[in-house]
Every structure is written in structure tokens, then in C-alpha cells.
Amino acid sequence: MMTQILTVLAFLLMALGVWGLMSRRHLIRIIIGFSLLDTGVHLLLVAFGYRSGGTAPILSDGIGVSGLVSGAVDPIPSALVLTAIVIGLAVTALMLSFAVRMYARTRSIYIDKNKELKW
Amino acid sequence: MATADTQTRRYQEPGAPGNAAVVNPDPRTVTGPAGGTGQGDVQTVDGQLRILTEELKLANADLRSEDRGNFCDHPPEVIKPFRAFWENFLNWARSESLWILGFGTGCGAIELRPLMTSRFDMYQYGIQGRPTPRQSSVFVIGGYASVKTMKRIVRSYEQMQGPKFVLGLGSCTINGGMYWDSYNTVNRLDHYIPVDVYIAGCMPRPEALLAGFVKLKEMIKRGECEGANRYAENFEWYKANQKRIIKNWDMPDYNW
Amino acid sequence: MTQMILTKALYTVISLAVITNYALILIGTMARIRAKVQGRVGQPFYQPYIDIVKSNAKRTSISHGVMFFLGPVFRLAGGLGTYLFIPAIFGSVIFSNFSFSGDLLLMMYFIFFGQLGMALGAGESGHPHSAIGVARGLAQMTAFELPFVLSVVALAAQYGTLSITEIVAAQQGGFTHWAAFTNPLAMIAGMIAFLGMSGANPFSVVVAPQEIPIGPPTEMQSSFLGMLQTNRAIFNGAKMVLFMNLFWGGAAHENLLVAILIMVVKTFLIYLYVTIVGASFPRFKTEQSIRFFLGVPTVIGIAAVVLQMV
Amino acid sequence: MVSPVVLIAASLGFAFLYPLVERLGERAATRIALLVLAAFAGTTAGWTVSLIGSGVALTADTAGFVAPLSIQLQVTAVDALAMTVVTLLALAALVQLTERATDRWHGKQVVLFFVLLLGSYGLIMTRDLFNVFVFMEISGISVFGLLSTSRDGRVFEAGFKYMVASGLASVFFLIGTAFVYRSVGSLSIADITAAAPVALASPVGVMGLLFLVTGILIELKPAPANGWAIDTYQAADPGIGALLSAVNATAMVFVLVRVMPILAGASPVFVPLVLIAGAGAFLIPQAQALLQESFKRMLGYSSVAQIGLVVLAIVIPAAGVPFAGVALAVPLVLLLNHAVAKATLFWIADATGDDASGFGGSLPASLRGRPALLVVAAIAVLALLGLPPFPGFWAKWSLVMGLAAGGHIGLLVVVLLGSLLEVVYLGRWLIMRMRHVDDDATVVSQRIPADFAESRADAVSGAASGASDASGAAAGAIPVGATVSLGLATLLMAGASVAALLGSGVGMPVLIVLIGVAAFAVLDVLRIPLRLQAIVAIAGLSWWGVSAVSGAALTLQSGFVLLFVGGAVVQLVALLARPGRRAGLVALIVGMVLSLAALTAATSPLEVFVAWELMTLTSFFLVVRGRFAAAASVRYLTFSLASALLMLAAFSLATAANPAFGTGGGVIGTLTTSVPWAAVLLALSVLIKLGAIGLHIWLPSSYAEAEDEVSSLASSVLSKAGILLLFLGAGSFAAPLFAGVALNQVLGWIGVITALAGGMMALFQEDIKYTLAYSSMSQLGYMVLAFALMSHLGWVTALYLAVNHLLFKGMLFLAVAGIVMRTGTRLMYQMGGLIKRMPFSFVSVLVGIIAVSGVPPLAGFGGKWLLYTALIEQGWYLQAALALFSSGIAFLYLFRLIHSMFLGQRKTHHDTVTEAPAAVLIPQFVFLVIIIAISMFPNLLIKPLQTIVEPAFASSVRWEGYTVISSLGYWNGNAVMYVVIGVFLAPLLWLLAVKGRTYRVEQFNIVFAAERPHTPQSTHYAYNFYGHYQKAFGRLLDPWVERFWSGVSATAGTVSQTLRAWNTGNPQTYALQILLYLFLTYLVARGGL
Structure with missing residues (x-):
């Protein structure tokens, strides 16, 4: 159940992100939209690994490997999400820095003034 | 052309050399003079005119140097007839096939046209028109010859291939006729080109022209029409005369 | 072998002598007929002979160069060759000429030989009018060539051969067998083309006297002109003999003299036709005659060919 | 044999160490970097030789586990060959970038370069789906970093677009990965491939794969959703263009190669889908490139098109003669052929320093006086066009044969049409480069001087042609780095050509x-x-x-x-x-x-x-x-x-x-x-x-x-x-x-x-x-x-x-x-x-x-x-x-x-x-x-x-x-x-006998209506000789055919204009295009609306 809710939420978040990405003119807002999209995907990954009532997939005292396999949520998506978040962070940072340089060049933070290359 | 020159020219017109005087014993036909006095009697303008170089080539002094190479510089030569019998046959053929150069040099040209008509029908005498001097044997000077036309007459005459014959049509060709004192009309044609037959009158009727042709034919058959050879013989005399009146020469001294 | 060659040479001389004299007289006669029509006496029928003698009797001549010198030679060679590749009289050994060397195609292309030589000679004269005349002549030639070729192809298709002798042979046996009646469309196209080929009015723009003096031979004089005059006779004769062979049953009779007579009559009529048309029409401009030939005559020619195909 | 992991580790390690190495001095550091690269090349070459010999793959599991628990790296002979070429090209690229006249790379650029290389190696070697994502992102981030060092300020705008697009692609890829993982429960490509026919055949599985493949395709910059990539090629330093086109793209193709068996196993819709995608990606950019005035942008279009062709080749089994027996031979050869040739062209653009494509005749004839550079450029262009004796030719032959054998007539048309368009624009560039300095490249018919002037100087001179070629060499000398790298690339191409020729039978x-x-x-x-x-x-x-x-x-x-x-x-x-x-x-x-x-x-x-x-x-x-x-x-x-x-x-x-x-x-x-x-x-x-x-x-x-x-x-x-x-x-x-x-x-x-x-x-x-x-x-x-x-x-x-x-x-x-x-x-x-x-x-x-x-x-x-x-x-x-x-x-x-x-x-x-x-x-x-x-x-x-x-x-x-x-x-x-x-x-003898005295006269001795000719020019009847003929035929002689082909050319131009207007330059439009692309793939997979 939780998985379904999370999945729906994830897609909603992604849709929101895409909407932001597509409809805003301000570069920073576009980047925010992009981050939302990213987060949505991360949520989706987590949702797919979720097991209702599962514990965190941490091997600790009292829970054997068998307990972990039967009781914990899938650890791999979590691991993946961690990586993805890091990467997303890096990309977001790069995007922001590029936005700054674009602003420096064209004195405009709006996307319409930053589309010199075309055709 | 400056009027002064021509005015001067009119009063200084030289007497024809020796036996070249024109008489007109018969108002219908006049035999021409036997030509100039020959070599050594070259008339010069300002003492500078030379027609022939030392190699006996044409000097072509009036041509621009870059044009000289484009013109043949061989002077005309006297070409002896064949022996009597054969030459008589050829002369018969020449006389029976008279091709007129279609060049109406003056008002008399109008008298040529009726010859083609059914009334006069020159074809029955073996006479017909020809559009190019190369192929013609008779040059009919149709009346007065202005200085301007004279240049073209000389050129066309020289371009005809010998034996060639000249008919002077009308009084103007004999003595200038009614234009005798005009500033630009040649008074005596045979000072410039050898004339075989004169047809006096102003204007002579086509019948007179026909009569002239008949006369010409008789003369050809007798071997008397050696105008081309006479021209070659007295070449320098003719040239001097021509050049005296034609100022903007601008062509070779002999137009092959 | 030697005897054979000598015999052939003799025959050739006879054949050429007949055609040359006949054609010269024909030209003279035709001029006289034209004069009569115009109410004149006209020149003697032997005037062409005198003119040729006169031209050759000129004491001087000028030459513009080798090709100019050879031009009339090429022209006359073209005329002679054209005649010699046609069997003039069907069934006659003497008048079969050198028709064994090639067929109709050879003849059609050999016509170019003289044209080319003359055009080269005229070209070397350096006279612009010669070149203009040649340009006009060649242009007009290609134009009348098309209906002519179509009619020839129609004939070749009809008789299944390109050999002139066989085409004539197929027309024997009464005038209804003549191609003129068995293949009238081809005949019409061919005979219209013949008008262009003979260069008379209305297709005389090539020489166009008084306009470009006289076209290609403007500079030709003396003996050169004499050769051209000779060729005019022979070449005309050759063409008339060709058309007689193609469309009008050729000249055939067991008696050679009668056969010659037949040839004389037929070619005379063909020439008369050209003369009448020439006397009746004014001159076309070059582009007009090109358009003319590529118009109705070509359509007729195509019709003749198509009729052979169906 | 060296373990694959070593290569990854060495790249990464050297990248991190490089700032330290640079302490030795910039030149020394770059030399060392080159040495390292040479060592990599040696390693990969060694793999190639031994793997081709043995025929088995080289496998390494990381973190002490076997797959699927760990990430598996694997190198097959094909991979090794590709890596060798990639490394050699990278080596050449580094030489070119560090030894050029201006903007020499150093410091963080070299670091990023090694990271990029690492990403590419990883993409080729990894056998783990999520790991693919990681390497994709590593490559991506390093590319963005490198881009930011370009001199052209527009590169930030382009980079931003690139990031948006590749971000979307990553999202698709991740979503796809998530679905696949959910269905299969493993990220190992081998496992997934094995399970695909069962586990992924469901609608959900197909949906996931759809996301996955769209993500990969977007990373391959397919038309018509690739404007961002083209913009990047245009703005980026040509050296980076070469890297993108030769190294990065080559590696990305291997991802598709890995995933293709999964797709094919899961559902029959994917093969046609990829075929269509490849066809579109090949044909559309070729048309768009026609009117490009920027050479780099044109090369960008060409690159994405070539990758499209490779995508096609991956799917079509080769039925032709030369490489029939070897799996993946055709796409591999096409890919490597493209990599070498395209890198060469980018380097030439860098070395000659001008970015004109030759469209509109604006290009200086700069190669005419430089035979060596000319030969290199010609080889690159011809190789790209798939002409013999270059390797691409054989691959293209096989591909076309394969297409025909498979009955893909539509694709056949696409491939041939696209190739023809490529000929037009690349050929034009080469020709404009090679042309004579005097040539304004407009001469297709006779030229008559307008004023009829008889000037000899104006006269068209064939005599002098080719004699003064050297005057075309106005530009400066080629930098030593470019010389080495171009030489290396050319050697590579020559070697490959000889090998291909010998192998072609x-x-x-x-x-x-x-x-x-x-x-x-x-x-x-x-x-x-x-x-x-x-x-x-x-x-x-x-x-x-x-x-x-x-x-x-x-x-x-x-x-x-x-x-x-x-x-x-x-x-x-x-x-x-x-x-x-x-x-x-x-x-x-x-x-x-x-x-x-x-x-x-x-x-x-x-x-x-x-x-x-x-x-x-x-x-x-x-x-x-x-x-x-x-x-x-x-x-x-x-x-x-x-x-x-x-x-x-x-x-x-x-x-x-x-x-x-x-x-x-x-x-x-x-x-x-x-x-x-x-x-x-x-x-x-x-x-x-x-x-x-x-x-x-x-x-x-x-x-x-x-x-x-x-x-x-x-x-x-x-x-x-x-x-x-x-x-x-x-x-x-x-x-x-x-x-x-x-x-x-x-x-x-x-x-x-x-x-x-x-x-x-x-x-x-x-x-x-x-x-x-x-x-x-x-x-x-x-x-x-x-x-x-x-x-x-x-x-x-x-x-x-x-x-x-x-x-x-x-x-x-x-x-x-x-x-x-x-x-x-x-x-x-x-x-x-x-x-x-x-x-x-x-x-x-x-x-x-x-x-x-x-x-x-x-x-x-x-x-x-x-x-x-x-x-x-x-x-x-x-x-x-x-x-x-x-x-x-x-x-x-x-x-x-x-x-x-x-x-x-x-x-x-x-x-x-x-x-x-x-x-x-x-x-x-x-x-x-x-x-x-x-x-x-x-x-x-x-x-x-x-x-x-x-x-x-x-x-x-x-x-x-x-x-x-x-x-x-x-x-x-x-x-x-x-x-x-x-x-x-x-007649001749007759004439000689009867003629009178004959005078040989000169050219002006003509009757000329009693006048003398003025000049030869005015007397020679030659101009417009058959004017009357023209008159007689009138409109029939109009240049109908010429007109038809100008019409065709104009139409192609219009098509090109229309198509390239699609790339508006706006990142949001590009994002929309990418979403539409996803939707389109969905529609294709569904088989219609």
C-alpha cells in the first residue's frame, strides 16, 4: 500500500518538477523544477524498494541475515538513491554555476535571453 | 576632308600623261587611254609618297604598323595573255560571260536596273549581276564618282580578278559632267582606274548602256581590254593620282 | 584486275560526263525557261559552260590559305562522290557507278563531305559573310535533314533495305509501284526536304545575294568559282537522281538510251518543281525555314514512319 | 592480464593525483599524462590482441563478491578494440589540446579529461545497469566541467541545455532501472537479459524498458530531440567536440549494445522502435546540416547522424560479405570509423581556426596550399562518407546488404538518402577548402565577360590553373599538437583501412x-x-x-x-x-x-x-x-x-x-x-x-x-x-x-x-x-x-x-x-x-x-x-x-x-x-x-x-x-x-592545272562591302554563331533540367530550413521535445494511438 502511495507521490513530484522546468522563465526556478524532478525519481526508487512494515536494511545485533532478508526493506534501491542524490547534487550545483555565468554574460537570468545558439 | 585641299586639287589637276588624253570621238563609246607614262614618273605628295619599297613590295605607308601584317603586300603584276588562238577562245568566253559588280557608285546606277527587265534582258548577252567583286568581271561606274566613293571604287576594282573591265557610264565619268566644278567629284575617271569604255550622256539610256556592253564585248574579243595589265604597269602613277585626292587612305596600297 | 579497274574508270568517266553535261544544260535550260516565263529571251542554254570557262580563264586568283584552296576541291569531290555512290540508272553497268561501296546511309553522310570542305574553305577566307552563310546553311541543312531522314527511314522500313539499287528494284513494274504512290507521305516529306536541299527560294537565305553578298562563296573567284559552278551542276544532278531513285521509280529500261531519256525526263520534272516553287515564293529567314521544316514536313515524315510501324 | 578494474582505478587515481603531478611543472605534467594514456592504450591493445586470440571475455567482479551482488566489469574483444581506439583518440586529443597555440589545457581540464575517460571506460566495461547510470553521470559532469572552460561564452547556455536534457535522460534511465529492478530483482545485465523474456514481458516491464531505452537514446542525442547537443557542438571548443563525438558517444553506444538483448528478449516492439529511432536520428540531422554556416555545428549534426546509423547497424544483422561472421562488426566499424574521422575534422577546425562550413561560399580556400592537411581532411571526409578504402565503406556495404536482405526497403532508402545529403555538405566543405583562391565557387556554366572586352587578363586561363596553388596558403602553421594528433588519427585510419581491405576478401x-x-x-x-x-x-x-x-x-x-x-x-x-x-x-x-x-x-x-x-x-x-x-x-x-x-x-x-x-x-x-x-x-x-x-x-x-x-x-x-x-x-x-x-x-x-x-x-x-x-x-x-x-x-x-x-x-x-x-x-x-x-x-x-x-x-x-x-x-x-x-x-x-x-x-x-x-x-x-x-x-x-x-x-x-x-x-x-x-x-589536279597566277593573301584581304575590316575582333563571325537556331527553337531551349535541379536544391534547402527551425535554442523547447520523444517511443511501442 505504502509503495503505491509513494509511487503516486513520486510521479506527482516528477510531474510538478517537469511543469516547473517547462513553464518557468527564471533560470533558478527551472533548476528548482529540475531538482523536484530528481527528487521524484529518488522517491520512486525508494518506493520500489519499500516493504510494508520493513525495517531499515541495517545489519545490527538481534537481527540475523535471515531476519534482514525477511524483514528489512530492499537495501539496493536505498544504496542507489544515495548515489543518485550525490549525482543530482553535483548536477544541480553545475547548473547553478552555469546559470550564474549565463547571467554574467547576458545580464539576464531569464531563459529567453539565453538562447543565442539555435538552428 | 578639308575643302581647301580639294579646292587646290581642282585647279592643279595634272594633265594626263602623254597619250592619256581623253577624247570623246564618239558620244556612245570611248576607248580609254593606254595608261600612264610608266615607272619613274611617280607623283609624290610633299615628296614623301612611296608606293613600293626597295624589295618591290607595297609600302602601305598609310596603314598603321599593326595592321600591315594583315594585308598582302604584293604589288599587282602584268600577266601576259596566252597565244592567239587559245586567248581568242578565252576572250570569247570572257566576253560572253560579263558579270557586273553590283555596286551602284552614282546616280547612273539607276540605268542598270532596266537591263534586267524583259524589255532589255541583258541575260541574253551573257551579262548578269554579281554581288561580290571577287566574282565580277565588269565594273560599271554609274555616273559621277565622288572622292568618298572613289576610295571604294579603287578598292573594289583592285579586288576584282583580272581580266577585268570598267565601263564609265555617263558624262561625269569623262569630265565631271554637270559636277565638273564640284569640290568632291572626280573629273576624269581614267586618272584613277583604267577605263575600257565610256558611255557619254547624262544620263545615257539603257540602250546606250547595252550598246556600251556590246562595244566592250567586241573589244574583249579583239583582245584590247587589258585594263588590269595597264593598271599594274602604271601602278605607281595611278596610286599617286588616287592618293592625291583620297586623304584618309587607311587601306593597303593595293587591295588584293 | 587492271582491266577491271580501267573499265570501271572508263565507265565512271562516261557516267560523270553524262551527268555533268546534262546537269549543265538543265541549269541553262531552266534559266531560259524562267526567262520565258518572265517574258525575256533569256540566256543561251549553254551559258553555264561559258561561265565555267570564263571563271577558269581568269588570269589571277587569290588564296586565303590551304583550306580555302582545298575548299572547292572538297566541294567538287563531295558532289562527284555523292553522284558516284548512287546507281544512276537501274540495271546499267556503266551507270551503276560505285554504288557497291555503300548504301543510302553512305550517300546521306557523304553529302556532308562537300559541305564540310566548302564550309572550311569559306571559313578560312576570313570573310564574316561567308561564315554567316555557312552558319545559316548548316542550320537549315539540319532542319530539312529531319523530314528527309524520316522519309528515307519510312522507305527503308517499307522495302526492308537501305540499298538504293534494291529500293529502285522494288519500284519496278509500272508507276503504281513507285514509292511516290505506295508511300505518298514519305514522298511529300522528302520532296519538301528536297526544296531545302536545293537551296532555291524560299530557302535561299544561305546565299542571300544583296544581303550577305553571296554567303559561303563570297571570296571564291576564278578557278575556285569555276569548280563550284561545276559542282553545282553535278551535285544537283546527283540529288535529283537520288530523289528519282527513291520516290519516282528510278530510271530503268533495257535500252540504255531510253533509260537515260527516262532519267532526263524525270529529273527535268523534279527540277521544274523546284524552279516553280522557287519562282513563286519569297525567301524565308533562317529561323523561319528551320521552323518550317521542323513543322509540317516533319509531322508528315513521322506519320509516314508511324504508318510503317503499325 | 591487467584487470579491468585497474584501468578504472588508474584513471580515477591519476585524475586525483594530477594536481600534485602538476607541481612538477605544467609541461612535465602533461607529458606524464600522455605517458599514462599511452600505458592505458598499451593495456587495452594488449587486451584486444589476447582476447581476439582467445575469444573469451575478461571479467572482473568488484568489492569481493560475484555478480549480481557486486558490479561486474567485463571486456570482450569488441570492447577491447573499441577501448583501444578510444584511448588512442583520447591520447591524440590530449596531445592536440595540450600542445596547441592558445587555450592549452592544464590543471583541472586534464583532471576532468581523465574523469571523462574513466566514464567512457566504465560505460564500455560495466555490466551493471545502475552502474551505467553512474558512469553516464560521471561522463556528463566531466563534460559539463570541460565545457565551462571553453572560450566561447555561449557555451554556458549550451551546457545548461545539455544538463537539462541529460538530466531528463537520467531520470528516464533511472525510472526504467527502477521498473526493471522491480520486475527482475537484479541489476546485473546478464541476469536481466536472462530474465527478460519472462519478467519483463509484462506491460509494466515493457513500460520500464521504454523509459530505459528512451533514456539511452536521448543520451545518444537522437534527432529530432537533440538541439541541445548541436548547440553544444557549436559553442564548445572543437577539442571538446572531438572528445564528445569520438570518446563519449562511442562509449554511450555500448550501453545500447548491452541493453539491446534485454529489449529484444522482452518484447518484439523494441527492435522496430530502435530501428525507427536510428533511421530518424540518421536522416533528419543530415537534412538539417545542409544549410549550416558553422562548421562545428555541421559536424555536430553529422556526429549525431552517424550515431543514428550505428544504432541502425546494431539492430540489423549483417548479411553482407565482409563482416558477416562477426557479431557487432558492422556497428563497431562504423562507430570507430566515425570516431576517428570526426575527431580529425574537429581537430582540423581547431587547427585552422575558422568555423565556416562553406555554405554560401564564405570559406577561405585554406587547404589548397597545405597538401598534408588536405590529405588528412580528405581522408576524414571520405571515411565519414563511407567511401573505400576506408573501413566505413565495408560496414556501410554490409549494412545496406543487411537492410535489403531483411526487407527493410524504407530503411534502405533512409540510409541512402541520408548518405547522399551527407555527401552534399561534407563534400562541399572539402571542396571549398580545396578550391583555388581565385574561385568563387559559382562556375557551373561558361563565363562570358560582360563587356566583351578582349582582355587577356580576363580570359579564362586553363594554362595557369594549378600553377600558383601555393598562394592559397595564407593561414599560419599547424600547431605541433594538431600535427601529432592528426597524424595519429590518420595512421589509425590507414591501418584500419588496410586491415579492412585485407579482411574484406x-x-x-x-x-x-x-x-x-x-x-x-x-x-x-x-x-x-x-x-x-x-x-x-x-x-x-x-x-x-x-x-x-x-x-x-x-x-x-x-x-x-x-x-x-x-x-x-x-x-x-x-x-x-x-x-x-x-x-x-x-x-x-x-x-x-x-x-x-x-x-x-x-x-x-x-x-x-x-x-x-x-x-x-x-x-x-x-x-x-x-x-x-x-x-x-x-x-x-x-x-x-x-x-x-x-x-x-x-x-x-x-x-x-x-x-x-x-x-x-x-x-x-x-x-x-x-x-x-x-x-x-x-x-x-x-x-x-x-x-x-x-x-x-x-x-x-x-x-x-x-x-x-x-x-x-x-x-x-x-x-x-x-x-x-x-x-x-x-x-x-x-x-x-x-x-x-x-x-x-x-x-x-x-x-x-x-x-x-x-x-x-x-x-x-x-x-x-x-x-x-x-x-x-x-x-x-x-x-x-x-x-x-x-x-x-x-x-x-x-x-x-x-x-x-x-x-x-x-x-x-x-x-x-x-x-x-x-x-x-x-x-x-x-x-x-x-x-x-x-x-x-x-x-x-x-x-x-x-x-x-x-x-x-x-x-x-x-x-x-x-x-x-x-x-x-x-x-x-x-x-x-x-x-x-x-x-x-x-x-x-x-x-x-x-x-x-x-x-x-x-x-x-x-x-x-x-x-x-x-x-x-x-x-x-x-x-x-x-x-x-x-x-x-x-x-x-x-x-x-x-x-x-x-x-x-x-x-x-x-x-x-x-x-x-x-x-x-x-x-x-x-x-x-x-x-x-x-x-x-x-579536281585537285584539275585546279592546279587551270588556275591562273595565285596570290596568297592575308586575313584582311577580303571584300568587305568596299571597306577595309577594322579589327579582327569585329570581323570574326563567331559569337552567338547559331543565334538563329536559338531563335527558331525559342522556349524549347530553356534550361529546364537546370531549373528542375535548382528546384530540387531549393526544396532540399526549404526542408532543411524547416527541420532545423525545430531546434529553437530554448532549453524548455528541448525538454518538451524530449518528453514528446518519450511519448513517441511509447506510441511506436504501442503500435499507434
């Missing part, structure tokens, strides 16, 4: 061509003068030709060898007239002749095609040498390669229908196919090469604007290749194809109309070379007509015409070469009266034109006689009449030619011209003697031709002595000759 002849070209290229490098080279070539070719045909029976094959080699050898003599050096001239001529010979010796469709392409290439480079040949050679290249592509299509269709098609070879009818469309395409292909009406617009300007000796070779020798092809494909054209109409009927009409139209157009040319070029077109039309008859006589005629055309057109073009050399003009009305100055040339032209026009007694008549006899025999009456009409037209333009040049009035400034050099005259007179001989004795030529045709048709003519007799008529060339001599001599 194509026979010796092709190798001989290459060796021939290379040998003479070496002579050029050694600065051997042209004359010496020509002598060597004459000797070599003669020896080779003699040894090739001696002892062999006379067949089509040996006959054409004789024609090609003999014709060329004789004409090569003319080169002896040219002092000094002409780099490449002899090499290319030899190459052309040898490839023509290879064409005759070809025993399989592939060999035919290779030889055909080589011939096209060598002749193209010969044409482009002309002083004003740029525009003409654009046409030549485009139409020639269009012809080649049509031939490829024909061969592929024919082979698909009949695997034995074309094998055995060398005899009449080898290339016979019963597939109607294959026959039509083959015919079209040959017709283009023969300049048939409608397809001819390349011919006049190419023949005319080439150097004079080249014109003669092209027209007399090269043009016969098409005729040979006609004979090889003979059987294809005879059978009724459509509605009972056989192709040969159509061919016949095309031939005769070509003959007529060519002649008509020749009539109105003032430029002598254009006249002759159109004349060639016309004559080729005759040959097509004769061939199309499909009868014994027709074929003998076609061959007779071919031989005759070789002889007289060689004579004419060489005579013209001599005249142009002496007079400095090609315009006929500027000549005149040359007969007295150049009598030998005159004789040669005279005999030439008599031979063309078919006037007896010369050999030309034989051709005409045979032709009309054959035509009438077959009942082709109307064609016969038209052919005769056009032969009259030929007579017209030929007379114009000889008149305008030799007769009439000589210009004053030509008074001093002298006869053409003996070296130019000798070949003419050799031909002349041959013409006279076969005119006297027609059996000398006709009988051997009958022998050649004998295998196909029994003789339909018989011989009686010298008389040839057909069913219709007869012809005795010998007798005709004697009669003509007789009738010529008789």
Missing part, C-alpha cells in the same frame, strides 16, 4: 589501385617533377596493361582494359608538356586508370562497387583540381555518389533476391538481375554516370572546368566506365519489367534524347570546353541508344562508338588543351585564324570532327552506319530519325568549333602564338593514325568487336572482303576511301 585489383596511388604520392613527396612521373606512369601502365591483356582472349574485359589503359597511356604523354610539379596529378590519374581496370576485373558486386567508388573518388579529385572547378566538383561529387548509392541499392536488392548475383564476373551480363527495381536503379546509376538527359547537369561543368589534360581523360576514357557497366548489367534491361515495357526501350529513348539535347546545348556554347563536354554527353547518348537495342549490331555499334569516341574526343580535348595553353583563352570567339599558327592542331581537330560527325570516309561513318542499320533493323525508326537529326546538330557545333578557333580572323595578339608542344601533339597523332587505319580497314575494329559481342549474340552481319553486309545494307570502308581519294585528287 576483395581481390587484388583494388589493392593495386591503392598501391598505384600511394606509389605516385610518394614520388610527389619526393618532389619528383611531373614529367618524370608521367614517364614512370606511362611505362608502368603500359607494362601493366600489356601483361594484363597479353595472351588473354579478346573479351569484354580485356577489350575494356585495352580501352582504358591504352587510352590513358597515350594521353599521359601530353603531361610531358608541363614543366614543374603538379602534386597528386599523376597519382590520381594512375589511380583512376587502375580503378577502371579493377572495374573490368571485378568478379563480385562488391568488387564492382569498390572499383566504381574508387574511380569516382580519383576522378573527383582530378576534377576538383581545376582552377574554377569548385562548384562543378560539388555537382560532380554529388551526382557521382548518388550514382554509386543507386548502384549500391540495386546490388543490395539484387543480392537479396539472388545471393549468387554478380559473382563470377567480368563477362557480359554478369550483373543481370531479375528484380525490376534493382534493374531500374542500376540503369539510373549508370545513366547518371553517362550524363543522360535530366541527370546530366554535373557533366558539362565538370569536364569543362577540370584541368585540360584531365578533361580529355575524363571525357574519352572515364566516361566509358558507364558503358562497361551497361554491358555487365545487360540482361537486367532486356526483360519486360513494367506493363510489358522492357527497360531497354526506355533506355533507348533516353539515349537518343540525350544525344539530341547534348548536341543542342553544345550548339550554343562559346566556351570550347563546354562545347566538347556537351558533345561527350551527346555521344554517350548514342552509345546508350545503341546498347539499348539489345541486338548484335546494336552492341557492336555501342562498342564501336565507344572506341571511336575515345579516339576523337581525346584528340579534340588535347588539341584544345594545346590551344588553350597557347592562347590563354577558352572562349572560341576570342580565338580565330589559328590555322596558320597551329596547323598540326588544326589537322588533328579536323580529323577529329570528321570522325565525330560521321562524314565518310573516316571511321566515324562506320559508327553511324552501324547505328542506323541496327536501329532500322530493330524497327526503331523514330529513334533512327532523331539520331540522324542530332548527328546533323553535331555537325553544326563541330563546324562552329573548328571555324571559330582555326578559321576566320586571327586576333592581332595571337600573331605570335606557336604550335602546341610536341608532347600534346603526339597523342593526338597517335589517335589520328588509328582513326585513319580503322577508316581504311573497318574490319580491323569491327571484327574484334564482333568477337566481344559473340558470347551474347550471334553475328548478324557478314563480311565480303572489306564489305560489311547487314540485312539492310552494306558498306565497304576500303572502297569508299579509294573513291574519295579519287574524287578528291581529280
